[in-house]
Amino acid sequence: MWLVGARGAVAVTSVTGLLAVRAGLTGTAGCVTELPQFSGRGLPDLADLVVGGYDVVGTPLLKRAEQLSAAGVLPGPLLAAVAGELAEVDKRVLMLPVRATAAETVEAVIGDLTAFRDRHDLDALVVVNVASTEPRPADHPAHADVTMLRGHLEVLPPSALMACAAFEAGCAFVDFTPSAGVRLPALDELARLRGVPYAGSDGKTGETLIRSVLAPMFASRNLTVRSWSGVNLLGGGDGATLTDPGANAAKTASKERVLSEVLGYRPQGSTRIDYVEELGDFKTAWDLISFAGFLGTRMRLEFTWHGCDSALAAPLVLDLTRLTAAAQRANRSGALAELAFFFKDPAGAAPAGLAEQWSALVSFVSALDAA
Amino acid sequence: MWLVGARGAVAVTSVTGLLAVRAGLTGTAGCVTELPQFSGRGLPDLADLVVGGYDVVGTPLLKRAEQLSAAGVLPGPLLAAVAGELAEVDKRVLMLPVRATAAETVEAVIGDLTAFRDRHDLDALVVVNVASTEPRPADHPAHADVTMLRGHLEVLPPSALMACAAFEAGCAFVDFTPSAGVRLPALDELARLRGVPYAGSDGKTGETLIRSVLAPMFASRNLTVRSWSGVNLLGGGDGATLTDPGANAAKTASKERVLSEVLGYRPQGSTRIDYVEELGDFKTAWDLISFAGFLGTRMRLEFTWHGCDSALAAPLVLDLTRLTAAAQRANRSGALAELAFFFKDPAGAAPAGLAEQWSALVSFVSALDAA
Amino acid sequence: MWLVGARGAVAVTSVTGLLAVRAGLTGTAGCVTELPQFSGRGLPDLADLVVGGYDVVGTPLLKRAEQLSAAGVLPGPLLAAVAGELAEVDKRVLMLPVRATAAETVEAVIGDLTAFRDRHDLDALVVVNVASTEPRPADHPAHADVTMLRGHLEVLPPSALMACAAFEAGCAFVDFTPSAGVRLPALDELARLRGVPYAGSDGKTGETLIRSVLAPMFASRNLTVRSWSGVNLLGGGDGATLTDPGANAAKTASKERVLSEVLGYRPQGSTRIDYVEELGDFKTAWDLISFAGFLGTRMRLEFTWHGCDSALAAPLVLDLTRLTAAAQRANRSGALAELAFFFKDPAGAAPAGLAEQWSALVSFVSALDAA
Amino acid sequence: MWLVGARGAVAVTSVTGLLAVRAGLTGTAGCVTELPQFSGRGLPDLADLVVGGYDVVGTPLLKRAEQLSAAGVLPGPLLAAVAGELAEVDKRVLMLPVRATAAETVEAVIGDLTAFRDRHDLDALVVVNVASTEPRPADHPAHADVTMLRGHLEVLPPSALMACAAFEAGCAFVDFTPSAGVRLPALDELARLRGVPYAGSDGKTGETLIRSVLAPMFASRNLTVRSWSGVNLLGGGDGATLTDPGANAAKTASKERVLSEVLGYRPQGSTRIDYVEELGDFKTAWDLISFAGFLGTRMRLEFTWHGCDSALAAPLVLDLTRLTAAAQRANRSGALAELAFFFKDPAGAAPAGLAEQWSALVSFVSALDAA
């Protein structure tokens, strides 16, 4: 598992949690692949994951973990118990290489990934993007054409450059962020050319998760959703990034997609993300749904979600690594639409409702196992 | 369609809505069987339903409809347009027969049902219980043994006596209430003996509907639900009945079942129903769910549902009538577990999550159609 | 009472309500001046108010009232009963005069106001601004200097031009909107010069009303408010106007003032207004307050307000007219800070908490009465 | 300060907080008497309070504090810093004496209080009841007659017996609980006979606090509250006690009083308290208020309060001790109605709205200071 953004909240929570689970210090709540449905299905063991990664800052993992502990995300005693091992992982987190040209940067990344895979003798390596959300890049024809792209790597934003290097190095890729990443058609083509699988985009951990079960409920009951408005208040590193209007727009678009896909129409109302520094990693989302039933009667549902984003995201990063590694071993290539369960904006042709995504996930693992 | 409790809020909303839909005055929002998935599947037409029924009070349907209109449930202009037809239906609503013995009462009911079926030349007749919720009856061995029951009909509460009469008359039965109705094993046996189908119990129109999509979400994400508390505030006739502790207990039990069935454990917290007369037919339900994720992090979800109970229930009564009539024509007998989608406490072996219930419903209609 | 914006939702609800109260068809819920504290205190009778006004559109009052009735704001039967009288009032609602120069427009308005006052033999006339919210005007030195202003009337936005004309005509003025209106220092000077009173700005009918009681609670309990975020979802004419960023900014600024004034510091978080057409005149506001108590313990309060804006505003328009007319009769001039109870952004030196504003209001009426 | 129930959550949080404030380790958020309005007003210094008390269990204060720390109420590092001093206080917490007769028990308590006052050379001693809520005692004529009472001390529940002993020992008394305590008329008489002041009952820290600002808002706006329903979910020791129906009834009655007193009528709806063990000391209260405005338009407000009961109560215990001690020094005797700000069910003739209670409190301290 190669984490891009390895010193961020999600990454540090994943790694600390992985070490704590291995040490038997905590349970596996929140880990989907630990449910009975997936046990004995040939997924790689949590014990066998080796962690490395990149970041653009040098803050020690332990320091970041202490901040998360002060913020109520990581229990203090547990952190103390894994501090030594965390320092070991820290040595395997490198500064993101920046070279004179995009092509040279890609070469450097390929070098790092290959070296890591060789040193640890890994049969599959999954690069997971948990770096800060980027603004949406300007359109460019090379985004849609892998041949043109190879001569124009400078048109790729960092997330996509990373996906490109991963594929060229024969690694699988998971995009947990709403950044462009693997969404550019040329990268999908590249993954298929290189015979490696990928999954994305944008981990589904809060408001959209709820929407993906409530919207199907309204649809199957033939209730007309007239408006669906949402507001998300969050602090933390991710919240700060989202004060950038470009990044914010990328995120809200992926949040509204589920509604129009499930309902077949776009209800009124908008989705907002506001940065409130003091809320830290605990996000509050509030949604108001106004709907009409028989004889036009007007009714409402509202919900408030108080979730800890990193605690929700971290186990999914482990799940996605296990599932994507298993897919790579089974020689799957291109988009893993069957992992839509985990994403706000799933790559590949996938149902939008959570329950159907769940069925697809269960079948996917059975099929891998049978293969 | 024979409505037991035909002068109540649910019944009157069903009938008024049916007449308005037929007259092209309103759409079919809230009618599940009007979704594209079910069109052309051989269900009886809304236009072909003939309505009759029983009640224990004589309030004219129109008067009750006017009350519902003043309460914001039925639009005034629409009511004016169907007032004449409503008066026609009114003539077919009889006083519930009460005879010296339970056996004689059953005979009288069989007579009424048979006469109605013959007069209107119906190929299927569905008796739908939308009468006031009853207290849970005292246990009796005859409840579990159809042979013993025939000699002890007096041990049946009114809902079960009605189901018994319906089956003996060769009619299908739908129990939209949490009353004992068809839940007694002896009645299930009787339905199978008589070769008629039935569905129940307790229409799922509010808090439990939401629970049936949220609980599977927590389960599939491996999040531990620590407590789930709910409060329901409602007025209306149903609310008044539920001030009776016996009726209230029947209802809250059927509300909590979904949680333990989906989650596999019973979270802390209770579900309350409080009567607040002035809220009328508009019910407010509030639920607080406290859950734990990765590393034990504590999080919360709360929702508030402001629904109009009759507007939610009425189209389902029409749906259930169509579906059960089609099942009767297709010679199904006994519990229709495939209609679990509609009920808080489904009869027969049925999944507890709404999405799986939906799949079961779609398959059921396809199979009937193919048959 | 001269209503500017007389064909809008607030105005039409005020007038319809006034007629209905006079006819004994409805109670006076929502009318502050009908509380026992104010009875027998020499305020003008509701029966004595004569209504005229301006608008820029010609939609008949009755038509607008019917729309409000369809939207659930005005009860249908009541509207029918006062339709005739509403048509009478309609004749007294003029098109807003627009002349070649601002000075000529002012002359025309003075003419209309004087004629109305004479024709109906009124001893006091109150002009009430309930027109659409305007964008904030560009700064100009004449805004602060009444002498310079007289040569530069074209720098005034419509609300301020109306206040100017009212004062020159010897009328009192109430600004129920967040527009510039009487807030410009030159207009305050003018009111004092002309010896007429005024009150404003921006009727307090929802979220800010609640904030004006909750913020003092946190302050007096020495609880530290860390963040206070709010979102307002509304349709209706007012909502549509607020999609204009300038108008929206004017409104949200006046909503946040109460917090910093009461608490003595500005908590994190922002206040948003979003237009959701289908919600119509029923507004939903949701606020999340995060606060810290003893030993830094973090806690939260959230509220959801579902209010009908016009039904809340309309009786206050009547209250303000009575109170301001009484002040005019008592020869008060300049800002009536004692009416801060009614406003989000009170003119004059006024306390920010609702309870203190209430005390000030009660004393004010006693003093007028004693005078 | 003599705490009855000194090993409970409220008491331990008060004491730990007091030590931490004195040591300069934390601020005084939540302490009302630390607001600028009260500084330099002659209240006893926090530094001068000496703590002793009673309990019926022997759990060390430090152990209870560690439990509260694990539950997120007390910050761990702060607790470590005051552990030594906490152990000192622990020595001054005695087992509640239980003697053969009530009269002998009273004698024993008088002995303990007198010894404590003498040993620490205190000029005033305040006994504060923070013990578990008791069921309401059966009525007895001696409750209303101090002379009769002296011969029938066995008819007093523990809280009242404690108040009796405190008064006889010349101590002031604060009842922070909804128990009978000083509410019995005979005890009020006794306090006046002995010339000592008392305050109570039932600390106002959550739902009722909010109600005491919202209800006056509805009243002063002449809005008709049609129903007000509330539910309180709480764990902790207090929650467990309230599963006893008697104790629960005492508490909900004191919660509803504010509504009828402020509004002048009793709206529909009830207030519930449910024990949910896993919520611990963090209580969630949800209230739904349905109200009618102008022309009968129906509107709603709902709020959710997530508060930490002990963190809210603890600083008030310190406030009440300082204020009551100052009153005792100023020779006040009988009920201190001016402390109504702190209580759900204030003793003496006091206004029910929080803002008026606040004014009364400020005046009270000024008057003491002037005296």
Ligand SMILES: NC(=O)c1ccc[n+]([C@@H]2O[C@H](COP(=O)([O-])OP(=O)(O)OC[C@H]3O[C@@H](n4cnc5c(N)ncnc54)[C@H](O)[C@@H]3O)[C@@H](O)[C@H]2O)c1
């Ligand atoms: N937490 C969730 O629930 C959730 C859900 C969906 C998506 N996400 C996404 O996951 C990402 C991480 O979230 P977070 O809360 O950990 O944010 P964070 O700000 O704490 O961490 C991001 C990390 O990425 C690093 N970084 C920035 N640019 C980089 C680059 N080009 N290459 C390598 N590292 C880079 C930063 O230095 C930082 O350490 C965000 O994009 C967020 O939108 C999170």
Ligand SMILES: NC(=O)c1ccc[n+]([C@@H]2O[C@H](COP(=O)([O-])OP(=O)(O)OC[C@H]3O[C@@H](n4cnc5c(N)ncnc54)[C@H](O)[C@@H]3O)[C@@H](O)[C@H]2O)c1
């Ligand atoms: N509305 C919903 O969303 C919903 C959901 C689930 C279940 N239900 C159930 O549906 C039933 C009807 O609800 P409602 O709101 O119409 O109630 P209601 O009180 O308005 O109507 C009940 C009617 O049944 C009649 N009745 C009582 N006893 C009878 C008997 N023995 N035989 C025949 N009629 C009898 C009453 O006179 C009344 O007219 C209730 O049991 C309720 O619990 C309703």
Ligand SMILES: NC(=O)c1ccc[n+]([C@@H]2O[C@H](COP(=O)([O-])OP(=O)(O)OC[C@H]3O[C@@H](n4cnc5c(N)ncnc54)[C@H](O)[C@@H]3O)[C@@H](O)[C@H]2O)c1
């Ligand atoms: N309803 C509330 O609770 C509330 C509270 C505070 C403030 N307000 C303010 O009250 C005002 C009216 O609200 P509403 O809901 O009635 O809006 P509305 O859009 O229904 O009515 C506004 C009316 O003003 C007219 N108008 C526009 N410009 C005008 C001008 N220059 N001169 C005369 N008339 C003009 C419009 O034609 C329209 O008829 C708004 O400014 C709103 O912000 C309302």
Ligand SMILES: NC(=O)c1ccc[n+]([C@@H]2O[C@H](COP(=O)([O-])OP(=O)(O)OC[C@H]3O[C@@H](n4cnc5c(N)ncnc54)[C@H](O)[C@@H]3O)[C@@H](O)[C@H]2O)c1
């Ligand atoms: N926390 C709040 O916000 C709040 C608000 C209002 C009232 N109160 C009241 O304060 C009281 C204390 O609450 P808590 O959360 O600390 O409860 P708790 O259960 O943690 O503590 C109560 C303590 O009282 C002791 N006790 C029981 N009976 C006693 C007796 N007869 N004499 C002496 N000690 C006795 C118990 O052993 C326990 O240590 C309760 O009555 C509660 O209703 C609390």
Ligand code: NA
């Ligand atoms: Na809420």
Ligand code: NA
């Ligand atoms: Na809510």
